[in-house]
Amino acid sequence: MSNLSYISQNNGPWSTYLEQIDRVAPYLEHLEDYIDTLKRPKRALIVDVPIVMDDGTIQHFEGYRVQHNLSRGPGKGGIRYHPDVDLNEVMALSAWMTIKTAVLNLPFGGAKGGVRVDPRKLSPRELERLTRRYTSEISHIIGPQKDIPAPDVGTNANVMGWIMDTYSSGQGHTVTGVVTGKPVHLGGSLGRVKATGRGVFITGQQVADKIKLPLEGAKIAVQGFGNVGSEAAYLFVESGSKIVTIQDHTGTIYNPEGINLEELKVYFEKNQGVGGFAGAQAISDEDFWSVEMDILIPAALEGQITVERAEKITAKLVLEGANGPTYPDADDMLIKRGVTIVPDVICNAGGVTVSYFEWVQDMASYFWSEDEINQRLDKLMIQAINDVWHTASEKACSLRTAAFILGCERILKARMERGIFPG
Secondary structure (H helix, E strand, O other), X not given: OOOOHHHHHXXXXXXXXXHHHHHHHHHOHHHHHHHHHHHOOOEEEEEEEEEEOOOOOEEEEEEEEEEEEOOOOOEEEEEEEEOOOOHHHHHHHHHHHHHHHHHOOOOOEEEEEEEEOOHHHOOHHHHHHHHHHHHHXXXXXXXXXXXXXXXXXXXXXXXXXXXXXXXXXXXXXOOHHHOOOOOXXXXXXXXXXXXXXXXXHHHHHHHXXXXXXXXXXXXXXXXXXXXXXXXXXXXXXXXXXXXXXXXXXOEEEEOOOOOOHHHHHHHHHHXXXXXXXXXXXXXXXXXXXXXXOOEEEEOOOOOOEOHHHXXXXXXXXXXXXXXXXXXXXXXXXXXXXXXXXXXXXXXXXXHHHHHHHHHHHHHHOOOOOHHHHHHHHHHHHHHXXXXXXXXXXXXXXXXXXXXXXXXXXXXXXXXXXXXXXXX
């Protein structure tokens, strides 16, 4: 028995992932023989991250790096700084990355990392010390051909720059390809910051057209107003939609006539949240789910859409900008009510797709324009969502199941063809 088996018995993101794998198993035919490959991570590292605080005291933080599956290439996945980070969450996020890279047919496996910390409570120097120590603790399992981290919740381009510098110091030369999502002048890619939100919009646009949902005048609800939620919101507004409600960690705002995003942007940058914005009324966090809407974009954390909330949601289309925002039983409820769900493993894959472009550019030391990036991103996302839609129609299943069928087939074929060592 795996020493990580106990986690599968607990509620949480890993249990959600395991249930999703069980649901796709009947569609995999002979490849089902290899499905246990997907039910356990290849490698899970837990590290102690001690740092000297600005006041001279020493504090310890717990860090993680999980490589779920490397059958199709090096690991790929973000690093999250959040007070709720734990092994259960990081395992699930790494597994969803495995599926996501396979659905997009990128030459990567799935990985994820994190540190249990509230980065807002650290000074810039403390944050840098934390990052560099964490990097040193995981440096033996990361690298441009091993596992390539990227930003996630609580981390950004600056953090990726520190990781690259720390890793490079240990190698004796600059290794730009060890991370993606880093500053452009350090080998980052144009278009990376907006890529995930753009992917949410592109897949949403494609599916809205297929289900005959006009974007002109569509009412949209957005949970989370970071890089993903805000960029998706801007692009939908450009297409004639209106954002009627937004929720983040500071509160929930509502304006049935549409929230002015330009005014909100100014307010958000000053106040670091949407709560208290004068251009909309405050409503309770729970009322967010029952607002009249056509499209819902959960772009915050996992585990947000429960059965109780699924019963209230008025949207015709859900676009999962976050990873794992919908519990399986809530998924069933939404489908029963005729709601179309574009699952996270395709919907928010724009970020990892442009991360792939960044990695390729770093390997070649040749960089593309932002227009080239967006054209390549749009082409891959449209192809992937069309493949998922076709599979869903052919198998008479949900888009989530279809995406998992495509992803799992590609991963398990790679596992089968590589064989098991030793034989």
